[in-house]
Amino acid sequence: MTDQPETWDLIIEPKRGLLDLHLADLYRYRDLVLLFVRRDFVAVYKQTILGPLWYLIQPLLTTITFTVIFGNIAQLPTDGLPQFLFYMSGTVIWTYFADCLTKTSNTFVNNAQLFGKVYFPRLAVPVSILLSNLITFAIQFTFFLAFMGFFALTGADLRPNWWILISPLLVFMMAGLGLGFGIIISSLTTKYRDLRFLVQFGVQLLMYATPVIYPVSSIPARFQPLIQANPMTPIVEAFRYAFLGAGSFNPMNLLYSFGFMVVVVIIGVVIFNRVEATFMDTV
Amino acid sequence: MTKTVISVENLSKSYRLGQIGTGTLSRDLEVWWAKVRGKPNPMLKIGQTDHGNQDGQTLWALSDVSFQVQQGEVLGIIGRNGAGKSTLLKILSRVTAPTSGQVKVKGRIASLLEVGTGFHPELTGRENIFLNGAILGMSKQEVQRKFDEIVSFAEVEKFVDTPVKRYSSGMYVRLAFAVAAHLESEILLVDEVLAVGDAEFQKKCLGKMGDVAALEGRTVFFVSHNMAAIQTLCSSCCLIERGNLIDIDTPSITINKYLKNNQNLGIIKRETNFIKWLGMPEKKFDIDQDISIDLPFIVGDKDLESITLALAISKMDGLKIIRLQTELITKGYHLQANKKYIFAYSIDKPNLAPGEYFIEIYLNDSNTNIFWAQQIPGFEISTKTHSNHIRLFYDRVGIIMPNFSINLKKID
Numbered sequence: 091m092t093d094q095p096e097t098w099d100l101i102i103e104p105k106r107g108l109l110d111l112h113l114a115d116l117y118r119y120r121d122l123v124l125l126f127v128r129r130d131f132v133a134v135y136k137q138t139i140l141g142p143l144w145y146l147i148q149p150l151l152t153t154i155t156f157t158v159i160f161g162n163i164a165q166l167p168t169d170g171l172p173q174f175l176f177y178m179s180g181t182v183i184w185t186y187f188a189d190c191l192t193k194t195s196n197t198f199v200n201n202a203q204l205f206g207k208v209y210f211p212r213l214a215v216p217v218s219i220l221l222s223n224l225i226t227f228a229i230q231f232t233f234f235l236a237f238m239g240f241f242a243l244t245g246a247d248l249r250p251n252w253w254i255l256i257s258p259l260l261v262f263m264m265a266g267l268g269l270g271f272g273i274i275i276s277s278l279t280t281k282y283r284d285l286r287f288l289v290q291f292g293v294q295l296l297m298y299a300t301p302v303i304y305p306v307s308s309i310p311a312r313f314q315p316l317i318q319a320n321p322m323t324p325i326v327e328a329f330r331y332a333f334l335g336a337g338s339f340n341p342m343n344l345l346y347s348f349g350f351m352v353v354v355v356i357i358g359v360v361i362f363n364r365v366e367a368t369f370m371d372t373v
Numbered sequence: 374m375t376k377t378v379i380s381v382e383n384l385s386k387s388y389r390l391g392q393i394g395t396g397t398l399s400r401d402l403e404v405w406w407a408k409v410r411g412k413p414n415p416m417l418k419i420g421q422t423d424h425g426n427q428d429g430q431t432l433w434a435l436s437d438v439s440f441q442v443q444q445g446e447v448l449g450i451i452g453r454n455g456a457g458k459s460t461l462l463k464i465l466s467r468v469t470a471p472t473s474g475q476v477k478v479k480g481r482i483a484s485l486l487e488v489g490t491g492f493h494p495e496l497t498g499r500e501n502i503f504l505n506g507a508i509l510g511m512s513k514q515e516v517q518r519k520f521d522e523i524v525s526f527a528e529v530e531k532f533v534d535t536p537v538k539r540y541s542s543g544m545y546v547r548l549a550f551a552v553a554a555h556l557e558s559e560i561l562l563v564d565e566v567l568a569v570g571d572a573e574f575q576k577k578c579l580g581k582m583g584d585v586a587a588l589e590g591r592t593v594f595f596v597s598h599n600m601a602a603i604q605t606l607c608s609s610c611c612l613i614e615r616g617n618l619i620d621i622d623t624p625s626i627t628i629n630k631y632l633k634n635n636q637n638l639g640i641i642k643r644e645t646n647f648i649k650w651l652g653m654p655e656k657k658f659d660i661d662q663d664i665s666i667d668l669p670f671i672v673g674d675k676d677l678e679s680i681t682l683a684l685a686i687s688k689m690d691g692l693k694i695i696r697l698q699t700e701l702i703t704k705g706y707h708l709q710a711n712k713k714y715i716f717a718y719s720i721d722k723p724n725l726a727p728g729e730y731f732i733e734i735y736l737n738d739s740n741t742n743i744f745w746a747q748q749i750p751g752f753e754i755s756t757k758t759h760s761n762h763i764r765l766f767y768d769r770v771g772i773i774m775p776n777f778s779i780n781l782k783k784i785d
Contacts, residue, residue, distance in 0.1 A: 098380075102467060102476040122507035129504055133495040136536075207490040208508055209467035209482075367470040370463070371388060 112363070115211040122210055126218030131225060145229045149185065153178040160303045169305040169336040172246045175238060176330070180302035182234050183264070183329050186227040187322060188293045190268025193219045195275040195289050198369055205370065212366040213359070216273050220265045227261070238333065249335025257332060260325050263351050267321060270354030277358075277365040301326050306338045318343055321350040376479070378560060378592050379442040379465070384474035386435040386460050386616075434460040437474070438618045440611060444559075447586045447593040449607035449624055451600070451631050457616040458596045462486060462562050465594065480559025480592075483509050487564070489549035494538035498529055498548060501537050505552045519555045526581070527551035547574055554581045561585060562594045582606060600628050600690040629729055632689045643745040646673045648736065650744060651713075656752040660774060661759055664723055664752065668716040668734065670744075672708045677738055679705030682716055685733040686725075686751060694730075694772055695723065705739070726774040727756040 116123075135141045153174060160166045161173035168176035194216040198205070201215055242248050279285045297303075300322045309317050317323050324343035331339035435457045442448050450458050463469045465476060466484030491508040492501050502523055506516035516523075524530055527547040529540075537545060553561075563582065583606055586593050597603055603610055604624050611621040612631050619634075620627050644650070651669040658664050666684065686695040697718065699705075708714060732751035736744035759776045 098477040098479055100478040100482070102464060102471065102478065104471050104473055104475075119507070119510070121511075121513040125504045125507045129493050129496060129500075132500070133493055136495045204491050204508070206463075206468060207487045208484055210508055210510065370469040 112211060113213075116213050116217070119210050119214050123214050123218045123221065126214060127222040127225070130218065130222040142229075145226055146233050149178065149181050149230050149233065152181045152185075156181065156303055166304050167308045169307060169330075170247070171330075171334050171336050172241050175234075175241055175246070175248075175334060176305075177303065178234050178237060179330050179334065180326060182227070182230045183326055184297055184300065184302045184322075185230065186223055186261070187264045187268050187325075188297065189223045189226070190220055190265055191272045191275075192289055192293055193223070194269055194272025195279065196286070197273065197276040198280045198365070199276075199283070199286065202370075205366075213273075213362065216269055216276070216362075219272075220269055223268075224261070224265070248333075250333050251331075251335055253328065253332035253339070257329065260329055263325055263347055264322075266351040266355050267347075270351065270356075270358040273358040273362040274354070277361045277369075280365055280369045296320070296322070301337075305330075305336075318346075321347040323347075375443040377441045378444045378479045380477045381438060381440050381442075382475050382477070384435055384438045384461075384464065384476060385433060385472050386457075386464060386469075387472045388432045388434055433616045435464070435471075435613075436616045438613075438616075439474075440618060440621050442592055442594075444592055445586055445590045446609060447582070447595060447607045449603035449610035449627075450594060450596045450613060451598070451603060451610060451627065452613035456613045458613055459486070459564060460616075461613065462564050462594065462596060466562050478560065481510065481557075482560045482562065483553065483556040483558035484562040485509075485550075485553040485564065486562065488546050488553075492537055492545070492549060495536055497536050498524075498533040498540070502548070502552055505549065506556075509553060509556055510558065511556060515557055519557075523548075523551045523555050526554065526577075543574070550574075550578055554578070554585070558591070560592045560594070564596045565598065579606060600632070601692070604628060604690070625728060629689050633729075643742055645743045647675060647677060647738070647743045648672050648708075650746065657755055658752060659755050659757045660724065660727060661722060661776060664718075664720045664725075666718040666720075666732065666751065668718070669713065670716075671713045672710055674710055676710050677708040677743075679739040680708055680743075681705050681737050683735040683737075684718055685735075686723075687731045687733060688772065689729060689731065692772070693733075694725065695720070724773050724775040725754050726772055727754045729753045 135144060138144065140147065156177035157173050161168070161177065197212070197215050197219075205212065238248065238250075275285050275289055299317065299320050301309075301317070306314070306317060306323065306327055324340070324347045327337045327339050328344055330337045438457075438461065450461065452458050460469075462484065463486070464471045465478075466482060466486060468484075468486070489505070491505055493504065496504065502520065503513065503516050507513070511519075524533055527544070527550070529544055529548055532540065532544065537548070540548070561582075579602055582593055582595065585591050586606075586608075593606075595603065595607060607624045609621060610624040610627040612619040612627045614634070620630055622630075649671045651671060656666070668682075668684070681699050683696060683698045685693050685697075687693045697720070730751045730753070731748050733747045734744065734749070735742060759774075761776065761778070
């Protein structure tokens with residue numbers, strides 16, 4: 091043994107500090123994140139006839155369903171917007187959040203096999219899910235813009251405005267919320283599998299608590315605080331307001347959502363980080 | 374100068390047996406709430422102590438293991454199933470965290486605990502090489518640089534753009550191993566992955582692992598039940614039993630210890646009442662001595678005609694070295710009832726390498742086998758060397774160590 095103090099590149103220890111998150115590792119594995127994204131993207135529609143067209147068919151069918159059921163049969167108001175555009179904007183935005191949440195919530199259980207055999211920063215998986223969903227979102231959103239253009243040409247009253255510039259921030263917030271909730275649930279499902287079933291149902295319910303199929307303005311005043319407490323509400327409203335020019339939009343509510351997201355992400359990452367050290371023993 | 378690249382210090386890992394928690398969230402919350410208020414665990418049966426789980430005990434998969442590994446070393450790890458070998462590798466590869474103690478590491482660790490981890494069946498060979506490489510910790514450029522080497526090592530040139538789900542299992546495994554073997558990490562952990570693939574490829578893998586250590590100065594951890602592979606590849610070997618590090622030494626010494634501790638010595642495969650085996654004393658010989666082996670026995674109530682005997686000498690790992698049959702030099706013996714006999718074998722200087730040897734005995738009469746025993750501790754060849762040898766590397770001498778001479782002649 092040498093006398094001089096030795097330097098070690100890595101020390102494997104039982105417990106990590108609460109904030110010892112190894113985020114630098116995640117950066118070092120950025121190629122892996124991108125390859126995961128590619129894998130998810132390429133593998134999903136292999137051996138399907140329509141292939142990537144499904145990215146367009148899914149929101150289209152949902153939108154048509156919503157338009158028929160909530161628009162024509164239930165006759166819910168849409169802030170004076172064309173029903174089709176109103177539901178489509180809601181669907182596309184909501185799908186991104188919901189997919190981020192449900193897919194990340196399965197991180198540990200679905201990857202137990204892989205995680206059990208090799209180390210890489212576990213966060214690479216949820217982060218890659220956010221990114222691959224982002225591609226889906228971009229495709230679907232472009233599709234939405236195409237419909238917007240079509241409706242504008244046919245004379246619908248649409249008023250896109252400068253708030254469009256904050257839309258990347260809105261996407262970021264949705265990704266953050268989806269990730270945060272997703273990895274919290276994912277961490278808990280290593281022990282309690284019940285949550286997996288709850289997630290599907292919970293996301294469905296949450297959609298009805300978010301102005302996806304109805305505008306905030308249609309909610310009675312006494313329920314307003316309740317719906318505004320949902321951090322997704324300001325995001326959906328801001329989106330509609332920026333692109334279609336209708337709806338109740340308040341930057342303060344958006345700030346609340348942002349704060350909410352930051353908290354959820356921090357809690358999520360910390361819990362995730364704690365669980366990842368020993369989840370192989372409990373999963 | 375040797376450099377310590379891994380230092381394992383008092384490493385322990387415990388697992389709780391039985392059900393963890395109460396199984397449901399609401400009851401776990403109740404238990405937690407009681408703990409917060411300082412009340413006893415409400416789910417506990419009266420008289421039970423609180424372990425955090427009810428019907429569980431703690432299993433120490435590793436307890437207080439410490440050792441150091443030098444750069445360029447190939448460290449074999451042997452032990453029975455469940456001894457803690459894989460747990461050790463899992464901790465080293467950071468798949469799971471230890472319960473106490475720590476491991477200090479210099480350099481990058483890549484683990485090959487399973488072949489083809491993370492392969493996606495729908496993706497092509499090419500795509501999987503990149504994906505798998507990245508999972509194992511390689512950057513894209515690294516994989517790119519090694520790509521051709523990987524493909525040719527795996528012998529899948531023609532199928533590189535075919536989805537791996539169409540691969541034969543052999544191709545699949547070859548590709549997976551090739552990716553891992555070309556990792557540029559300073560430390561490679563390998564767990565029993567060579568049990569797959571055909572003999573030719575296994576040999577290639579073992580060769581590659583040897584190169585990795587010898588030529589590139591990388592450190593390899595190698596868990597295997599293949600004693601021959603451990604013996605040829607490793608520079609040192611540690612034996613783990615029930616979570617404890619029993620020994621860390623040269624492979625032949627550790628392997629002998631392992632086999633001695635774990636084999637049922639002297640398995641009698643077949644015994645009839647025609648004869649009774651009386652066992653044999655263990656003997657020790659020097660390397661340049663004749664070997665004599667005495668096999669004492671007592672004949673049963675019947676005379677026996679045309680008895681032939683075969684004696685096989687084998688290494689600890691079961692490799693048979695010599696098989697001596699009495700048929701070769703005589704036609705069968707006549708043995709009288711109730712008498713004691715000794716078959717006394719004498720072998721002229723077999724020049725066996727130092728180590729311990731087992732023997733195996735078959736005794737036949739004219740039509741059937743009347744006695745058969747295996748893995749009887751036979752004799753030991755001491756590490757005393759030939760008189761003209763000036764030193765002895767008793768670890769890597771092969772099976773036979775004849776006396777030899779060598780002359781260096783200047784021819785020009």
